[in-house]
Amino acid sequence: MRTYEFDPQEVEAKNKLSEQDKEQAALQALVNYAIECAKEANVFGSGEALEQAKRHLARSVLL
Secondary structure, eight states: OOOOOOOOOHHHHHHHHHHHHOOEEEEEEHHHHHHHHHHHHHSSSTTHHHHHHHHHHHHHHOO
16 A cells, blocks of 8 residues: 555645645736836836835735
8 A cells, every 4th residue: 555645635736725825926916017018108106106006906806
């Protein structure tokens, strides 16, 4: 009989967590890209307005 390092439930939980991590990283990259595009187009100006827009976008997308 073979013994496994992890049982099937642990493997499934790790895979699900890994998928969630990948999704979160992709969404964070999307937020960063959107902010960079807005910065280049001078949509929000600069400084605090840009940081505030980034925080709001990150909260909306990632939560």
